[in-house]
Amino acid sequence: EVVLTQSPGTLSLSPGERATLSCRASQSVSSSYFAWYQQKPGQAPRLLIYGASTRATGIPDRFGGSGSGTDFTLTISRLEPEDFAVYYCQQYGSSPWTFGQGTKVEIK
Amino acid sequence: QVQLVQSGAEVKKPGSSVRVSCKTSENTFNNYAFSWVRQAPGQGLEWMGRIIPVLGLTNYAQNLSFQDRVSITADKSTTTVYLELRSLRSDDTAVYYCTKGDGSWVGDALDFWGQGTMVIVSS
DSSP: OOOEEEEOSEEEEOTTSOEEEEEEEEEEEOGGGEEEEEEOTTSOOEEEEETTTEEOTTOOTTEEEEEEEEEEEEEESSOOGGGOSEEEEEEOSSSSOEEOOOEEEEEO | OOOOEEOOOEEEOTTOOEEEEEEOOHHHHHHOOEEEEEEOTTOOOEEEEEEETTTTEEEEOOSTTTTTTEEEEEETTTTEEEEEEOSOOGGGOEEEEEEEEOSOSSOOOEEEEOOOEEEEEOO
């Protein structure tokens, strides 16, 4: 099983700042099968990025994904108030598909 | 417009079973894979398994959390996908999400999520 470890656990930032979230895999993951999700309290997760770097439909371009192999990054260029949430990485190239434990982006 | 309409909340006794349903349109049912993902209170996301209804293929997460207790099925006549979890334990208390894949049979990101079904296991 591919274990995904996200860091940091919590990121405290102000609106307008840049957020950089990391996800490290225990073994190499195909970038074709790597995704990021956003979850707000009381809501279902929402797909942000798939294929490591492709934005899902309707996702603003301030969200960007990058990485390959075992190291992947989600970048939010300028935080908007609605971006404060929990973010999960996921790999779906090797069964079982797995998620990271999440990074909470909170208002500083 | 994709729709995944899940069944309502359930309260179950330890040792019993629960079946959660997820109804979708015929077009979505026939062209995509569906995964079930659960989330215990205050915890992260856990992938449970996947079905491709048109191919009749299923794939389960073989981990200690629910090994051999999960079944994912699909009914073509009602375009509904089901999750059954047996021998329920208190740590199965969670929100269960039905999700739609993005169209790849090999591996698909989960691009649409149902509203979630809360399952509480308590004596």
